Amino acid sequence: MARKNKKKKASKQAKSAKPTMASQADRHKLYQESVQDSEFELDFVQDTFKDLRGRKPVTLREDFCGTARTACVWTKRGSENRSWGVDFDKEVLDWGRKHNLNKLKGKQKARVELIQDDVLTVQTPSVDVCLAFNFSYWIFQQRKDLLAYFTGVNRSLNSDGVMFLDAYGGSxxxxxxxxxxxxxxxxxxxxxxxxxxxxxxxxxxxxxxxxxxxxxxxxxxxxWRLWGGREIEDLLLEAGFTNVRFYIQQFDEDDEALDEFKETREVFDHDCWIAYIVAEK
Ligand SMILES: C[S@@+](CC[C@H](N)C(=O)[O-])C[C@H]1O[C@@H](n2cnc3c(N)ncnc32)[C@H](O)[C@@H]1O
Structure with a gap:
């Protein structure tokens, strides 16, 4: 009898140990779905570069690349496109290799290089565009570190290269x-x-x-440190960039965010603004 009871208890425990949705979920997959929109970002990058430089960008460095989704999408967009993804975390890069890089076709895959390194010191071939998205560069809390980072990126760009960042602010x-x-x-x-x-x-x-x-x-x-727009601009100019532009996300009359970013330096009385910052070498 006692044995039977024990069995019952064990099966009850097994039932309550049923895996939850959270325990079965993959945090990197959720991040990619909920935070990142590589396609939209790359449309913005390609269109803006073409407007500013009169040609299509071909080579791209994705700093703080995480799973390198954007670097992988880039090579699918053109047979000449090449990309380098930089992140110092092996775990996230390994996930990206398995789930993003290895899903590319042979030639596309050969045009992506993932580098496990610090963006402050990494050496990469010269590129047309360098991206630092999702506010990742806010990890640098000291002015000298952010300046060193922007200076390094400036050096790694081709002579008509452009850096793309994002930022947010408001009360x-x-x-x-x-x-x-x-x-x-x-x-x-x-x-x-x-x-x-x-x-x-x-x-x-x-x-x-x-x-x-x-x-x-x-x-x-x-x-992170919440950097202000002017602080970021000043540091980019000090790092050698010649011009810095702000593209601010637009809202409709009901205050719904639109997939539209307008170049402007004027955002008055907004409790929340979000922008792409575009720095020309
Ligand atoms: C917010 S995630 C960004 C992921 C992706 N780039 C995006 O747009 O959503 C920040 C990533 O930056 C990496 N990271 C932070 N500091 C770094 C550094 N100094 N050098 C290289 N990678 C860094 C982290 O490992 C993490 O994967």
Missing amino acids: EAHTTQVEKHKLEGYTYLWDQNKYNAVTQEMFCHIHFRFPDKSRMDKAFSYN
């Missing part, structure tokens, strides 16, 4: 808050968890929540 950026987006199969949360109003240091997390109530908390965490 909401200087507060703690959680932004939720319901996506297919899960909810994405951007958690501005802690903010130092003096140093502009911020601590942010990405969490995911699932319909079975399971959660993946702190799937990604960032300790």
